[in-house]
Amino acid sequence: MKEIRTQALVIGGGPAGASAGRSLAQSGIDTIILERDFSYTKPCGGAIPSSAIAELGIPERVIRNKVTKIKVFSPRGESVSIDLTGGTFCITERHELDSSLRQAASENGASIIESEFIRFEKTGKQVVSLARDRKTGEELRITSDYVIACDGITFRAASSAGLPKPGFVYTISAYVKPDDYNQDTCEFWFGADYSMLSYSWIFPAGNFLSVGTGNEDPGLLTSIINSFMEQRFRQDIKDFSRERFISKMRAFRIPVWSKPVYNLGNILFAGDAGSTVMPVSYEGIYYSMKSGQLAARAVAQAKPEQYKKEWERAYKMRFMMMSIIRKHLLKNTNNIERWVLLHQRKEVQEMAMQLWLRKDASKRSLFSYVSLFRHIIKIW
Numbered sequence: 001m002k003e004i005r006t007q008a009l010v011i012g013g014g015p016a017g018a019s020a021g022r023s024l025a026q027s028g029i030d031t032i033i034l035e036r037d038f039s040y041t042k043p044c045g046g047a048i049p050s051s052a053i054a055e056l057g058i059p060e061r062v063i064r065n066k067v068t069k070i071k072v073f074s075p076r077g078e079s080v081s082i083d084l085t086g087g088t089f090c091i092t093e094r095h096e097l098d099s100s101l102r103q104a105a106s107e108n109g110a111s112i113i114e115s116e117f118i119r120f121e122k123t124g125k126q127v128v129s130l131a132r133d134r135k136t137g138e139e140l141r142i143t144s145d146y147v148i149a150c151d152g153i154t155f156r157a158a159s160s161a162g163l164p165k166p167g168f169v170y171t172i173s174a175y176v177k178p179d180d181y182n183q184d185t186c187e188f189w190f191g192a193d194y195s196m197l198s199y200s201w202i203f204p205a206g207n208f209l210s211v212g213t214g215n216e217d218p219g220l221l222t223s224i225i226n227s228f229m230e231q232r233f234r235q236d237i238k239d240f241s242r243e244r245f246i247s248k249m250r251a252f253r254i255p256v257w258s259k260p261v262y263n264l265g266n267i268l269f270a271g272d273a274g275s276t277v278m279p280v281s282y283e284g285i286y287y288s289m290k291s292g293q294l295a296a297r298a299v300a301q302a303k304p305e306q307y308k309k310e311w312e313r314a315y316k317m318r319f320m321m322m323s324i325i326r327k328h329l330l331k332n333t334n335n336i337e338r339w340v341l342l343h344q345r346k347e348v349q350e351m352a353m354q355l356w357l358r359k360d361a362s363k364r365s366l367f368s369y370v371s372l373f374r375h376i377i378k379i380w
Ligand SMILES: Cc1cc2nc3c(=O)[nH]c(=O)nc-3n(C[C@H](O)[C@H](O)[C@H](O)COP(=O)(O)OP(=O)(O)OC[C@H]3O[C@@H](n4cnc5c(N)ncnc54)[C@H](O)[C@@H]3O)c2cc1C
Pocket: 011, 012, 013, 014, 015, 016, 017, 034, 035, 036, 037, 040, 042, 043, 044, 045, 046, 047, 048, 115, 116, 117, 118, 150, 151, 152, 153, 154, 156, 171, 172, 173, 212, 252, 253, 254, 270, 271, 272, 273, 277, 282, 283, 284, 285, 286, 288
């Protein structure tokens, strides 16, 4: 067993972990990131708003495509096209994105070890974490003053610290050949045929499309994705799978934000491990990177409880609002129909795009979202 001592240990080298590690190292904190598999590619649409690219220091080279329109389909087959003004959706490939973020963390001074976190041996003023080196199989015993857990939906660190798992939305997705698909447009399909409490999507990334669906019931995923693809691409699914699939269909989970635990003393939880995924849109890359940064800042100030305060000040209102929409609107076909069609109105499009494209939206514009959604709920 190898004994290691560091000031901060980051578990997981995805967007949250790489961002946390980079920020910690930039603050001069001795940091180790544990990533269990450098070759891992997370199943993900990879869409990031353009405003976040500069804000988060994401290198331009990982952007495969810049999408300028979205098309939203209602349960009864109506559609609304929205031109993105003031920004684009940048589509990335996750292995490239995650590797580049880890590289940035390393260039800023974080050490990155390809090892799997197993469990906490001891918590308290000093945390002792047990891990296993991927290549050599050697056991590592890492003592640190702080841990930032960013191990995604495995929740291994949270479970080891005694926390329960959150609720999930289940997804299935694959990369398929784009053929003649319009690369300018992301599609979102709402309604019970395409998923419940989520949506089916097509995100174009140049030489591939990310196609997938989400649902509350994992048992329905295969039938929903098959009928979605058959309907959308008008091909029999068996022929489709032979001809057009680039990757296998992969099932995965997305944590549902509800009442996340931000820290247990000197162990902080960021990204999917802290359930920082936006309800309804399931946008998680931006928020996981921001949560990693905020957790790191709190560690640098030796005030871990500051992480929750900073996070809630910046994002709680948006998350609560989208939680309400998810709960009240997306469960009911009539409501979804009206909600989608409401986006024909320019001012509604503008507000929806503020939520996605402009993360620095002022408090005033956030209040205008709230009043809009209150109005929607009232008229139903
Ligand atoms: C199908 C699907 C589509 C999505 N599409 C989008 C999208 O288009 N845009 C968007 O913004 N969000 C999207 N999301 C959400 C987004 O993928 C996540 O919110 C984001 O990846 C969270 O980043 P993270 O770093 O917290 O976790 P992850 O990306 O899951 O990273 C966790 C890392 O920890 C490592 N790890 C796990 N366990 C251990 C361990 N025991 N020891 C060491 N390392 C460990 C993993 O290998 C991984 O590298 C999508 C999610 C899904 C499932």
